[in-house]
Amino acid sequence: MSAVPAEYARYFRADDIAPLECLDAFYTRQVFTPHFHEEYVVNALTLGAQSYRYHGSSHVAGVGALVLINPGEVHTGESADAAGWGYRGFYPSATLIRGLASQLAGRPVEPFFRQTVIYDLDLARRLALLQPLLAQCHDRLQRESALYAVFADVLQRHMGVRERLLACDQPRLQQVRALLADRLADNLSLQQLADSAGLSPWHLNRSFRAEFGLPPVAWRNQLRVARARQLLAQGVAPGQVAAQLGFADQPHLTRAFRAALGVTPAAYQRAVRS
Structure with a gap:
């Protein structure tokens, strides 16, 4: 019987080109209690399957899925597979995503993910390849071009927008x-x-x-x-x-x-x- 790989979580930042944190992770026993991020969450599942609670419902994401979470929204996380789950995670700042969405829309907008689990094999593959490029390549033009090309497609395929001048209800x-x-x-x-x-x-x-x-x-x-x-x-x-x-x-x-x-x-x- 083959041994289960050890858990790991490898963080790095790409702040020289954009306010962005990245994570290459694999977990078997880790359980994330209810928490939120100030940034958007874009995770591409590469191994196993993950389950989590979000917006009052349970969700499961497997290989080839994108897990998408809006800033400030509470969620959990744990394995849905006996062998664990692995993913390439991206945490772009709200400023970065809002700016890109406004450029694409041609006006000030507030972008939001419409769904939380999306099976998009093309984007999952490109996101998985983007991370080592951001971490290892020294060509800033190449890194920045690849980052914006991938995230422009994330926005255009899977995000909706609201006009930014919305009054708060609470x-x-x-x-x-x-x-x-x-x-x-x-x-x-x-x-x-x-x-x-x-x-x-x-x-x-x-x-x-x-x-x-x-x-x-x-x-x-x-x-x-x-x-x-x-x-x-x-x-x-x-x-x-x-x-x-x-x-x-x-x-x-x-x-x-x-x-x-x-x-x-x-x-x-x-x-x-x-």
């Missing part, structure tokens, strides 16, 4: 989310958040979860991990990151980071700064 909840983001390291109470929005703590907790997929405390914790990624990529030491973002200590940061990304903060920092 201004008080957006206000609470902004307060959490602005005071990420502060020890805010649920009562303080509720007072800022003119809601009761119970109503805020329930409404926030209905609107954003997580209660305020879990949303704050996920945002702390997202901001930790940015600081680690800039070279800030993990202990300093933990203190700056309100984690109790560095082990607390490590536990939260591993649960969300499958690697330790130190391993992530080595990967993206190598």
Whole structure:
């Protein structure tokens, strides 16, 4: 019987050409609890199958599928195959995708993925080939041209657009989310958040979860991990990151980071700064 390959998660960034993080990963035992990304998620499945919860439903993606997630939308992740699942993951910033979509549309638009699992063998193959090109090629023109060619097709085939000037339907909840983001390291109470929005703590907790997929405390914790990624990529030491973002200590940061990304903060920092 052949041995099951060891899990791995190899991150790198392509910031010299675009605000983009990439991940080449294979997991067998890793289980991602509910979390979100500030970026878009474009994963091309290369091995096995993945299952995950998203928008209240269960989804399964196998080889040749694209897993597509919009920024800020909560999802999980685990293996749907006894042998695990592997994928080439791309996390382009909202600024990058919004700019590309607006160029294609000829006007300011807000792009969004219409579906979360798409079987597009051509794009899955091209995305899988794009990642080693971005990581290894030194020709910036070639890398940038390939990146925009592939993601232009992702947008044109699988994204819809909304006019950007849409009013928010939940201004008080957006206000609470902004307060959490602005005071990420502060020890805010649920009562303080509720007072800022003119809601009761119970109503805020329930409404926030209905609107954003997580209660305020879990949303704050996920945002702390997202901001930790940015600081680690800039070279800030993990202990300093933990203190700056309100984690109790560095082990607390490590536990939260591993649960969300499958690697330790130190391993992530080595990967993206190598």
